[in-house]
Amino acid sequence: MNRISIFALAALMISMCTEIYAQQKEVSLASIFKEGVFNQKSVRGINWMKDGQYYSSLKKEDGVTQVVKMNVSTGEQEEVLIDGNKLGIEFSSYSFNNDETKALVATEVESIYRRSSKGVFYVVDIASGVSQKLMDGEKISYATLSPDNTKVAFVKDNDLYYITLEDNKVHQVTHDGEWNKIINGSADWVYEEEFSMAQAFEWSPDGQKIAYIRFDESAVPEYNMQLWGPLYPQDYKFKYPKAGEKNSAVSIHVYDLGADESTKMDAGEETDIYLPRIYWTGNSETLAFIRLNRLQNQLDLLHANTATGDSKVILTEKATTYVDLNYNDNLLYLKDGSGFLRTSEQDGFKHIYHHDMNGALIQQVTSGDWEVTEVVGVNEKSKKIYFVSTEQSPLERNLYVIKLNGKGKKELTPAKGTHGINMSRDQKYFIDYFSTANKPLHVTLNNAKGETIKVLEDNKALKDRLDGYALSDKEFFQFQTVDGTQLNGYMIKPADFDETKEHPVLMYVYGGPGSENVRNAWGGTRDFWHHHLAAEGYIVVCVDNRGTGGRGRAFKHATYAQLGNLEVQDQIAGAKYLASLPYVDGARIGIWGWSYGGYMSSLSLMLGNDVFKTAIAVAPVTTWRYYDTIYTERYLQTPQLNPSGYDDYSPLTHVDKLKGNFLLIHGTGDDNVHFQNSVALLDALVAADKQFETFYYPNRNHGIYGGNTTWHLYNLMTNFIKEKL
Incomplete structure (x- = not known):
């Protein structure tokens, strides 16, 4: 083929692509937030x-x-x-x-x-x-x-x-419950938020006893949140232990229905502890529970006699940083009474361990430079364990089966992407919720071999609608920071991307410990807002910094005792990498985030003022001194022990470095990351004589939604980006 023919063919292909894009619709804000065009179905x-x-x-x-x-x-x-x-x-x-x-x-x-x-x-x-x-x-x-x-x-x-x-007939088990003082059977605010629990009671296997956790939050300081609307705003006061302050005094009790009395389980002499989990061991005579010390660097598993309350430590795990309960939260007692399975990252990656009832290790079942993210089924008869892991990639999740002795591991969902698994009680079947970054949820019923029996939801209607819109695929990439650390990222380019032109970039960040945003999974509404920005000519990029999950203990724990330091270094390195690309306008790089991401975007604009032009912070933490005990102290210790870890990388400390465009957004009814955070940052910026923009949503919580709120919020951010980036 001669050169003229090649050029003619290339010109024809470009013309055809341009015509196709011209026929397709651009992703509008209305299509996302008003019409729900991109909402997927599930089962x-x-x-x-x-x-x-x-x-x-x-x-x-x-x-x-x-x-x-x-x-x-x-x-x-x-x-x-x-x-x-x-x-x-x-x-x-x-x-x-x-x-x-x-x-x-x-x-x-x-x-x-x-x-x-x-x-x-x-x-x-x-x-x-x-x-x-x-x-x-x-x-x-x-x-x-x-x-x-x-x-x-x-x-x-x-x-x-x-x-x-x-x-x-109604029977009252406890009689001392009182608002902002005593809670029986349900979690206090901080346990609910940080230990992912709300219900704090469990029936015994025979239905004759109830184990429950009691929270005495009398000494916990109150947070006062004003609710706007009436002629005189109302105060809403609830117990919220900020870092370094007093927690609830917690105890575990077992109520015997026949005797109509409760017995307290012995959790040891130390009272400044956490008791975040209770488990029946398979019989009604023995209750298991988890105990964590205040700094969360020692986890103990105890067994207690429910008749007497006497207990003994079965297993202990210690760390120089922290023992993450979320990485040790797959505790399962075998029905035959021979022992239990649990997960731990003690060897550097989260894996499955098999112990006898006295806590002695029988076998480390899984191993390797990858992580078990969930145990979804155990078949004691066939001695098989079914689990989801990152073995193929930190960006993916796949289902595997392995024998209890650690042999015969087999992958059951080979398709690249993210598989969410709901397995039957007898492990003969499972529902597979499968998606990729560019393909919405595909739900199938499968047998234990991984063979599909029936498609339960294919989201065909959504796929057909997507064909009518000008969308580019989410592309994954990797780059190395100056110290040689390899980071993962994704990029959404304009559908009519022209690599000969320079484009502005908006980076999206969360970046908190153990989180993952760079995943080969369907992203949902926020991704389509990013596609809308891409349609306006922006490249949207996300980078998972050090401290995020899926890559092992060393990578996740690297940020211990100094949150914000390495994470911001990595976001700045990501921006510099992007600026080196020929199709990126290095003078127009912005960053936005929500919650921990708002903390990151604020700090990145201040410390990276030579690379970032614009930032949006939604509901940000601005000083870890204002956040709760369990989360903050897990990663920073207490403010009394590690004051520099709290202050060195607080945005309040670096307001004098602000140069670019900054938009600060918060809901005044945020019970999680308090509005106080944004008030403090606003005050510090004013004192530093820095100009910025801010917007507050009355009575909205951490999610900032309800009624017209989401539509308004994303319009606000879109207009700011278009004007300032």
């Missing part, structure tokens, strides 16, 4: 049924909610188990008892904080369809059926109760 509320041949699923059609029974072998619906229309209620969640003759459904659910809620609960008899309203419709929390199917336990007004279903 929700799936519960595997006891015989292994069926699963139930939550289904909503024409405004009616149903729980339907699905045949695993055919993938077809067989019957309606719970019909909201017949019950005369609109319910949002359900759970079965062990023999699946009864179900608990919740309606009128009201959120409290991130994980806590209360609602009206009904017990439904599956055979007859007859429902029994609990507590005459009073709102209660965490209603849970007993294993013997005769009772429901719940929390109301900070006290623990149970109802005997036969006579609908």
